[in-house]
Amino acid sequence: KQEVTQIPAALSVPEGENLVLNCSFTDSAIYNLQWFRQDPGKGLTSLLLIQSSQREQTSGRLNASLDKSSGRSTLYIAASQPGDSATYLCAVKTSYDKVIFGPGTSLSVIP
Amino acid sequence: KAGVTQTPRYLIKTRGQQVTLSCSPISGHRSVSWYQQTPGQGLQFLFEYFSETQRNKGNFPGRFSGRQFSNSRSEMNVSTLELGDSALYLCASSLLQSSYEQYFGPGTRLTVT
Numbered sequence: 001k002q003e004v005t006q007i008p009a010a011l012s013v014p015e016g017e018n019l020v021l022n023c024s025f026t027d028s029a030i031y032n033l034q035w036f037r038q039d040p041g042k043g044l045t046s047l048l049l050i051q052s053s054q055r056e057q058t059s060g061r062l063n064a065s066l067d068k069s070s071g072r073s074t075l076y077i078a079a080s081q082p083g084d085s086a087t088y089l090c091a092v093k094t095s096y097d098k099v100i101f102g103p104g105t106s107l108s109v110i111p
Numbered sequence: 112k113a114g115v116t117q118t119p120r121y122l123i124k125t126r127g128q129q130v131t132l133s134c135s136p137i138s139g140h141r142s143v144s145w146y147q148q149t150p151g152q153g154l155q156f157l158f159e160y161f162s163e164t165q166r167n168k169g170n171f172p173g174r175f176s177g178r179q180f181s182n183s184r185s186e187m188n189v190s191t192l193e194l195g196d197s198a199l200y201l202c203a204s205s206l207l208q209s210s211y212e213q214y215f216g217p218g219t220r221l222t223v224t
Contacts, residue, residue, distance in 0.1 A: 049212040101156075
């Protein structure tokens with residue numbers, strides 16, 4: 001059974017810092033992994049999608065990597081800004097066609 | 112291009128009642144998935160529809176059901192509501208099956224009293 005965990009559960013950093021969020025999954029047989037952000041009380045905004053055959057994806061200040069063999073993905077945020085404050089969730093699409101979400105990392109960027 | 116829309120945005124129901132939530136995917140998207148989000152359980156997959164057929168189902172009781180119409184719009188129904196059904200219900204659409212990037216709607220906040 002696929003399980004997805006995220007570390008840390010919460011993170012508070014000063015503006016301008018580079019930071020890394022971690023996502024781990026127990027079953028390496030995945031189709032893809034997607035990173036989202038969620039603002040309080042809102043839906044999810046897609047950040048990056050990494051297919052199982054890819055190692056990383058980049059969008060602006062965001063870079064996500066995927067290491068299937070070790071069951072890990074990282075989301076790197078460069079030069080953090082207060083507007084980056086949100087909950088970040090990773091989700092894996094399993095080989096049996098279900099999407100499993102991690103519990104999320106709550107990020108607070110202090111001006 | 113318009114995003115995923117969900118109606119209603121907020122809903123208050125009483126235990127024992129039933130509720131129907133609606134989701135309109137991005138134009139051209141054919142896959143719609145539903146999720147329940149609660150503080151205790153996080154985001155949990157309910158079901159996925161593709162071309163009017165349920166392709167996959169999560170571990171929820173039969174009180175939770177859904178359907179998809181020929182225009183890809185989807186509805187989710189919960190019968191005999193329980194207090195524990197209070198949650199944010201999120202709908203996501205993707206171009207084809209959910210191996211493609213998913214785009215989420217704003218959600219429907221359901222409160223059961």
